[in-house]
Amino acid sequence: MKKAWFLNFSLLILHIFTSSNALDVTQFGAVGDGVTDDSQAFLKAWEAVCSGTRDGQLVVPAGMTFLLQPLKFQGSCKSAPIFVQILGNLVASSKGNWKGDKDQWILFADIEGLVVEGDGEINGQGSSWWEHKGSRPTALKFKSCNNLRLSGLTHVDSPMAHIHINDCNYVTISSLRINAPESSPNTDGIDVGGSSNVVIQDCLIATGMKTQFLTTFGDSCVTNPH
DSSP, X not given: OHHHHHXXXXXXXXXXXXXXXXXXXXXXXXXXXXXXXXXXXHHHHHHHHHTTGGGGEEXXXXXXXXXXXXXXXXXXXXXXXXXXXXXXXXXXXXXXXXXXOSXXXXXXXXXXXXXXXXXXXXXXXXXXXXXXXXXXXXXXXXXXXXXXXXXXXXXXXXSSOSEEEESOEEEEEESOEEEOOTTOTTOOSEEEESOXXXXXESOEEEOOTTOOSEEEESOOEEEEOO
């Protein structure tokens, strides 16, 4: 049952995002000028979507850059699946302006049937962290998100690992581009821990020294990089 439902995600995406029913983060006050802190607007938008507004559809619009402090998008949600389409750019605060959790920048937790896709960019602003000797945040983390789909995005310059999948089951990751300079330390592409039925395919990953395309810890994982 879970597998069949998960495989139908791709069919649902085309229909849902051609409709005008999705919520836009700018409706909640996000400015998207790359300077204004849009964190609270994103949290308000998430609260609305997770509560069941507009059938669980959220859009980050193209042509805009959203500056964000560390954020936690918490489930469980009344809507399932939840669709987040990122068409614009997300940019982290630099180390000197960082506020809050240093374990990760963006966290999705306890969400059933989450789809995050689009052709936008997630920029971790890692250069301000790479000389730091202490803790550095992972850019994007998914924790306890079953039936997860992640596709299409460009991930650049994470302070530490770019993507961390933790305690998630039935995951498909595809068509990502993950880049960081060769000199960037420990900027792993995708770390997977405590998860099962994870498929990673058609991803282009070029990150820094002492890093790995994929790190797994006791997981069921199939990869098909091209």
